[in-house]
Amino acid sequence: MIKVSNLCKSFGELEVLKNVDIHITRGEKVVIIGPSGSGKSTLLRCLNCMEDPTSGSVVFNGVDIADPKVDINIHRQRMGMVFQHFNLFNNKTVIQNIMLAPVYVEKKRMRKLRRKNPNNEKIKSTAEIKAEEKEKAINLLRRIGLEDKADEYPSRLSGGQKQRVAIVRALAMNPEVMLFDEPTSALDPEMVGEVLEVMKSLAKEGMTMVVVTHEMGFAKEVADRVVFMADGVIAEEGTPADIFENPKNPRTQQFLQCVL
């Protein structure tokens, strides 16, 4: 579903990714591990072009989204992203956070339909769109047990609650793949579990997931494939059993010794 070829990324003089190739298939759960500064976040952010690759291609559903001529927004709507620091919209309530993008995208789609044929029966009014998305948002909140927080502002939530809201906010767009960049690294230890639970349930439903994390337990349990990065290259990849029990590359061995 996402095929990355010859991906290079530099920040000025600094070469962060060096000719990375990775292919993520539908339904697969890929966990990316590696030492700090090895380029994990940069690789993940290149998958939805939050960072523009310096060279190489990122083909998503047959389209090279690294091409500057492509309308990247349409493709990002199909890819959810969850950040270390949540990035919930501070000026919106929880439910507004979830509804904002889907309502906006639906409205835009309706405008297009109307321009083509004003009498199209599929055209919904803004009120209908909002009602629909609101119901969807409430269902998503119920799923994470936070429906009573719908009208709170993010500043009044705990870290774990924020991150769970951030996950369902991404889900509200019905993405085909979810990208996670250290989703539990900024959390107090007692809140890590609740976020991982939501991610595991997503995995069970068959969502395609790419996760950068230091949670080795999660990697062992959920990953179909573990990717070890070092110095801007994929140093080793394989099943969790391959990587954790039988690492071939000395860098992998050294890294795992430090974290396990």
Next chain:
Amino acid sequence: MGNFGKKINIFLESFIEHGAYNKVLEGLSNTILIAVMGHIIGIVIGTLIATVRVIPKYKLLPRVLNGFCSFYVGFFRGTPIVVQLLLFYYVLFPLLGVRITAVAVSILVFGLNSGAYISEVMRGGILSVDSGQMEGGRAMGLSFSTTMLKIVIPQAIKNILPTMGNEFIALIKETSIVSFVGATDLYVAFNYIGSNNYEFMVPYLAMAVIYIVLVLVISLLIKIMERSLRKGDKSI
């Protein structure tokens, strides 16, 4: 003191019986009109310029726009506003062959001028919003401008509201120069009362009091606005 009492009587006679209060009301409403409209225009222009200044500058169009904005801000911050007012009223519009009232020119010039100042304030406000807010929006597939408009700018405005209030108060006070192009503001109205009987002491005192009251009322409104905006978020 008896002398001062007489002066007050002269003023009141002129103000009430000879209908000079009409002139004062006209002056007051023009002062407020120019300040409020100018500030609104200034906010719109300032926000646009500030946005242009924070757009990543890889492509040609943002660079050209940025150059234009630098020139604009440089001109309006680099010349006295009296000069701008005179240039627009006596040079630009006559050259364009457009007839326009002094009040309209004043609104325009104060709008353009405060746009330049507000752009700097707004830019600071935008930069003070955590970059994660923009990332969050862009990652959802919202465009730069949509994220800016719905997420970043509302937060920026909240951050700079106190500074904006001060800008507005400064603007109100600065409007006292519009008489240079013949617009009737508070100064012109009270000056008119004074010159009727060559007695300026009380009229100018009254003018000062009105300005002070105006500024106090606005400060109060700003406080109330800030408090209601602060409700909800950031209250932990």
